[in-house]
Amino acid sequence: MTVSLKATVDAKQMNFADHYKKLWPYVQPYLFRAIFAVALCIPIGALDAVIALALKPYMDIVLVDKSAQSPAFIPLVIVAFTVFQGALNYIAAYMNSWVGMKITQDVKRALYHKLLYLEPAFYDKNDSGIIIQRFSQDVDTSCTGLLDNIRTFTSRIFSSVSLIGVLIYNSWQLSIIAIIVLSLSLLPLAYVRRLIKNIVQATVKENAAVLTKYNETYAGSKTIASYNLQQKIYKKYDETLRRLFKLGIKMVQKTAWLTPMMHVTVSIGVGAVIGYGSYLIVNGTITSGSFVSFITALIMLYNPIKNIGKSFNAVQLSFLAIERITDILELKPEITNKPDAQKLERVKKSIRFKDVCFEYDPGVPVLKNINLDIKAGTTVALVGNSGGGKSTIVNLIPRFYDVASGAVSIDGTDIRDLTVESLRDKIAVVFQDNFLFSGTIRDNILLGKEDATEEEVMNAVKMACLEDFVLEAERGLDTEIGERGSLLSGGQRQRLSIARAFIKNAPIVILDEATSALDNKSEAVVQKAIENLMKDRTVFVIAHRLSTVQNADNIVVINNGEVVEQGTHRELLKIEGGAYKALYNAQFK
Numbered sequence: 220m221t222v223s224l225k226a227t228v229d230a231k232q233m234n235f236a237d238h239y240k241k242l243w244p245y246v247q248p249y250l251f252r253a254i255f256a257v258a259l260c261i262p263i264g265a266l267d268a269v270i271a272l273a274l275k276p277y278m279d280i281v282l283v284d285k286s287a288q289s290p291a292f293i294p295l296v297i298v299a300f301t302v303f304q305g306a307l308n309y310i311a312a313y314m315n316s317w318v319g320m321k322i323t324q325d326v327k328r329a330l331y332h333k334l335l336y337l338e339p340a341f342y343d344k345n346d347s348g349i350i351i352q353r354f355s356q357d358v359d360t361s362c363t364g365l366l367d368n369i370r371t372f373t374s375r376i377f378s379s380v381s382l383i384g385v386l387i388y389n390s391w392q393l394s395i396i397a398i399i400v401l402s403l404s405l406l407p408l409a410y411v412r413r414l415i416k417n418i419v420q421a422t423v424k425e426n427a428a429v430l431t432k433y434n435e436t437y438a439g440s441k442t443i444a445s446y447n448l449q450q451k452i453y454k455k456y457d458e459t460l461r462r463l464f465k466l467g468i469k470m471v472q473k474t475a476w477l478t479p480m481m482h483v484t485v486s487i488g489v490g491a492v493i494g495y496g497s498y499l500i501v502n503g504t505i506t507s508g509s510f511v512s513f514i515t516a517l518i519m520l521y522n523p524i525k526n527i528g529k530s531f532n533a534v535q536l537s538f539l540a541i542e543r544i545t546d547i548l549e550l551k552p553e554i555t556n557k558p559d560a561q562k563l564e565r566v567k568k569s570i571r572f573k574d575v576c577f578e579y580d581p582g583v584p585v586l587k588n589i590n591l592d593i594k595a596g597t598t599v600a601l602v603g604n605s606g607g608g609k610s611t612i613v614n615l616i617p618r619f620y621d622v623a624s625g626a627v628s629i630d631g632t633d634i635r636d637l638t639v640e641s642l643r644d645k646i647a648v649v650f651q652d653n654f655l656f657s658g659t660i661r662d663n664i665l666l667g668k669e670d671a672t673e674e675e676v677m678n679a680v681k682m683a684c685l686e687d688f689v690l691e692a693e694r695g696l697d698t699e700i701g702e703r704g705s706l707l708s709g710g711q712r713q714r715l716s717i718a719r720a721f722i723k724n725a726p727i728v729i730l731d732e733a734t735s736a737l738d739n740k741s742e743a744v745v746q747k748a749i750e751n752l753m754k755d756r757t758v759f760v761i762a763h764r765l766s767t768v769q770n771a772d773n774i775v776v777i778n779n780g781e782v783v784e785q786g787t788h789r790e791l792l793k794i795e796g797g798a799y800k801a802l803y804n805a806q807f808k
Contacts, residue, residue: 241545245325249318253366256314259307260370264377266304267519268385270297311370319366323358330354330547338554339619343579348431352423353547361540372534382520389513390505393492397517400488404481414473419539422466425459432456485521492517554618556638563641566595566726566757567630570616574625577611585611586780588625593773595630595726598758600768602802603777609761612777613729616759617646647725649749651732653716655704660689661696663704663715667723675722682751683718684744685711710744717748728758765806774799 246253334354342350379401386394436443436452443452496513499505505513575589586608593599601609614620615627618639626633634642647667655663664676671679676696680686688711692698704712720728730749746767762768769788776784776791776798783798784791791799 241548242326242541245322245329248325249321252314253318253322256311256318256366257369257373259311259314260373261377263304263307263311264374264379265381266300266307267378268381268516269300270515270519311374315366315370319362322366323362326358326362326544327355330358330544333547333550333552336552337550338552339614340553340579346427346431347434348427348429349424351430351434352427353543356426357423357540357543357547361537361544369534379520382516385516386513386520389509389516390496390499392499392504393496393513396491396495397488397520400484400491401520404484415470415536416539418466418470418473419536422463422470423543425463425466428459429456429463432459481521488521489514489517554621554639556640557636559636560638561632561636563629563632563637563645566645569594569630570727570757571628571631572612572615572625573628575612575615575622575627576624577608577615577620578623579620584623584780589780589782591775591782591785593757593759595757596755597772598753598760598770599773599775600760600762600771601775601777602762602765602768602799603783604779605763607777608780609777610731613731613759613761616727616729617643617648645725646727646729647720647723647752648729648731649713649716649720649752653712655700655707655712655715657700657702659694659697659699660685660692660715663700664696664718664722667719667721671722679718679722682721682748683714684748684751685714685718688714714744714748717752721752726756728752728756730758730760730762732761732763765803776802 331354334350383394383398383401386397432452432455443449492514496505496510500507500510570591570593572589572591575586576584577586578584589608589612591599591612601612603609611620615622616634618634621635626635628634629637629642656666660680661676664679665671667679668675677686680689680696689695689698700706700715704715707715730753760768760771768774771788773785774788774791775782778798784794791797792803794800
């Protein structure tokens with residue numbers, strides 16, 4: 220059954236090892252660079268201890284003993300180490316970004332490749348916002364975001380470790396207090412993931428809804444304008460943003476307490492250290508230099524510790540995005556080739572529907588025991604009431620969907636035993652609303668046959684009755700048509716799609732309401748192009764206008780998912796009280 224994506228994964232828990240195994244093929248090519256980038260964070264963090272450690276001799280010799288032999292090299296050492304640390308920081312940031320972008324792009328390629336091969340039913344059940352969110356934006360959050368946060372996290376961890384070493388070196392007694400306070404401040408981090416997971420999931424869902432709103436506004440701009448829907452659409456968008464605001468505030472409520480809580484805990488620790496440290500200085504247990512070095516290291520330690528909470532939250536967000544990505548990577552297209560699938564070479568005899576049943580949703584039948592035998596080289600017209608199942612029947616031939624039961628066969632071979640590529644290569648489809656890609660007229664025609672010659676292209680243009688338009692256009696075949704063919708009229712778009720189908724030279728042609736959206740003049744021109752396309756091919760025509768199908772070799776009347784009549788135009792008109800005759804009378808009398 221086709222997956223209906225949620226904005227988030229199900230409640231099932233996956234541990235880090237599961238995610239790691241699924242993402243390993245994308246990390247492996249860059250493993251050395253990734254390890255190198257993270258490894259650089261170790262000295263970057265550790266070098267934070269240099270300043271604190273250097274203060275002990277400086278304080279004891281210069282400020283306490285007031286020695287004339289001041290160790291002037293200490294400030295130089297601090298500057299040198301800081302410059303070195305800065306250089307390492309730059310290299311780490313560069314390597315981290317390089318690795319992050321490479322892994323991100325590889326995962327995006329894999330997800331996009333998967334998206335291209337998912338069946339149309341997948342797009343029926345998932346809106347554009349969720350698809351963009353799950354297949355694109357989650358990757359940026361997970362890969363690049365995770366590596367950036369791991370770099371920061373690693374640097375702060377090793378900075379903390381090195382500074383703890385300075386604390387112990389200067390005073391093990393004060394270190395005990397500092398480490399206890401540190402441990403207490405880190406305890407709440409264990410609960411962060413559980414606190415934010417549901418909020419993150421809801422936020423992803425609402426962000427997907429925002430993307431859908433933008434896509435719908437772009438695609439439906441004329442409908443919005445013609446029905447004065449601006450305020451209504453805006454209100455829905457505004458409601459989505461308000462829900463996002465509430466979720467953002469909830470996230471702040473769940474996580475913002477970490478940093479101030481750590482700040483308070485740190486203040487208590489610093490206060491305790493200063494109080495006990497003063498006692499140790501007075502009784503001579505530690506020197507003033509050791510105490511200043513200790514306090515400096517402690518303050519430097521608590522600063523990254525306070526920020527670890529924020530970094531930890533970001534890491535958790537990246538891990539949750541990885542969960543959603545691995546969920547997508549596990550998707551398997553339902554329309555696939557069998558291991559022993561045959562290649563369809565030609566259509567010689569017939570296309571047959573035998574006891575075909577189909578349903579989009581379980582338990583809701585759309586087609587019921589369809590039996591048709593279409594001889595190769597003939598034209599069959601499908602007519603009947605709207606929603607009766609006509610388009611569904613022709614969508615089964617190129618395996619946009621698979622039958623629930625029964626079989627569709629070509630020359631006696633079940634189409635599920637044929638390779639999907641060879642099957643679709645033998646079928647040309649002209650829809651009611653054909654999708655044209657941005658680019659030129661030539662670009663869109665060549666989609667039917669990439670290696671077509673100039674002569675073949677011009678022949679397709681001529682047969683599609685598009686020749687006059689191409690010759691009159693300033694740039695001819697290289698005329699830009701705009702996104703989705705927006706610079707063309709409806710009739711021109713249809714004729715361009717017919718030219719694309721014509722150059723493919725497929726033995727099976729499907730015309731799904733190819734002229735229903737056109738005016739009479741445009742329809743007459745397009746109908747001529749369609750007649751050229753239909754010659755010597757097996758043609759399936761879906762039409763509400765019976766005038767366009769009267770010459771079909773066989774007319775099949777489909778009502779409520781069943782074949783109720785079939786025959787020639789004359790034969791069907793002779794049936795008293797027949798469904799076809801009722802349709803004919805409704806249109807012509």
